[in-house]
Amino acid sequence: MRTICFYFQVHQPFRLKPYRFFEIGDDHDYWDDYSNRNIMNKVAKKCYLPMNQLLLELIHKFQGKFKVCFSLSGCILDQMEAYAPEVLRSFQELVDTGHVELLNETYSHSLCALKSESEFKHMVQLHQEKIKHHFKGYEPKVFRNTELIYSDSIGEMVAGMGFDGILSEGAKHILGWKSPNFVYVNAHEPKLKVLLKNFRLSDDIAFRFGEKTWSDYPLTTDKFIGWLNQVPQEDEVINLFMDYETFGEHQWKETGIFEFMRHLPEAVLNRTNFGFSTPSEVIANASPVGKINVPIPISWADEERDLTAWLGNDLQDEAFDRLFELEASVKRSSNPEIQRDWLYLQTSDHFYYMCTKFFSDGDIHAYFSPYESPYEAFINYMNVLSDFILRLKQDEKERIAS
Structure with a gap:
């Protein structure tokens, strides 16, 4: 064949x-x-x-x-x-x-x-x-x-x-x-x-x-x-x-x-x-x-074919870790808007916009990003995540109270 x-x-x-x-x-x-x-x-x-x-x-x-x-x-x-x-x-x-x-x-x-x-x-x-x-x-x-x-x-x-x-x-x-x-x-x-x-x-x-x-x-x-x-x-x-x-x-x-x-x-x-x-x-x-045999994850991105387009610097790692610290709280919530936002906040593009690689593939990253800089992407995402955390805490209080 x-x-x-x-x-x-x-x-x-x-x-x-x-x-x-x-x-x-x-x-x-x-x-x-x-x-x-x-x-x-x-x-x-x-x-x-x-x-x-x-x-x-x-x-x-x-x-x-x-x-x-x-x-x-x-x-x-x-x-x-x-x-x-x-x-x-x-x-x-x-x-x-x-x-x-x-x-x-x-x-x-x-x-x-x-x-x-x-x-x-x-x-x-x-x-x-x-x-x-x-x-x-x-x-x-x-x-x-x-x-x-x-x-x-x-x-x-x-x-x-x-x-x-x-x-x-x-x-x-x-x-x-x-x-x-x-x-x-x-x-x-x-x-x-x-x-x-x-x-x-x-x-x-x-x-x-x-x-x-x-x-x-x-x-x-x-x-x-x-x-x-x-x-x-x-x-x-x-x-x-x-x-x-x-x-x-x-x-x-x-x-x-x-x-x-x-x-x-x-x-x-x-x-x-x-x-x-x-x-x-x-x-x-x-x-x-x-x-x-692929013991360490690969991807189709950039020259390295690794994960550094999304998880290659402190900004990306911090945002990703903070997001998944919320998983258990999200699972306890029955609020459909919280569930929807949880899904969309996981989208890999948000972390891609935070990439600071400006060598072989920097121009590609800049083409896809709506932000002026990776730091702007990080600050915007973390502001949103901060509000999302407050909503989760309020949802938890209301669930316990009921």
């Missing part, structure tokens, strides 16, 4: 509004509805709607020989419900073709797998329920953790929840001489299959496509097909994993990204010995070649 597995991450965070110190205790509305609505509608127009339409056309044109998979965070589904129901309908139409796979993940794109197994399982269950609700009882069999964060222990938890496979990054420091173009198994639970991103070919599309200083610019279908045909014949699967916003948002329409994608499936099917598969199909049809 020689196949290509396209995976797209679809996520938008609920962004915090500017929240000042003197508002603590008075203002319990943390979310920037204006920005969230505008950004959702902008990305829907530039990416989600045109790309979904293109994929639908390609699936019909090739009668199911072209396939893709998505993970849609609970945050993006909530925003589709609130701001862009037509986008949700377009994803439902794609899934209805039977040639699009959906993956499970944490509801709010959380880093909880690094901190709390109970919260991790809770987040996954919430996401499962959300997917079932919107996609006719659909039950994903493959998991994708936030930002492809993976380790042996995270894989164990995922296997324990009954998943057949998990996606992760084909990090050089983990693979060594091995190739990402095979199926592996978790080091502790061999029943869990591990699919690894081919980061070079994925990032050629996701990051370098419109980069005019890149030595291989412009990336054409012919050039990409040439690279695929250079892949050793024994390699079984090319995992092309990327943000869905690559199409039209990170790489603008003017770069030719949509036309590249429009012509790629036909070129692959006619000029290579590759086909297309979903993750479940890869897992079912390819035999694992061995275990992949």
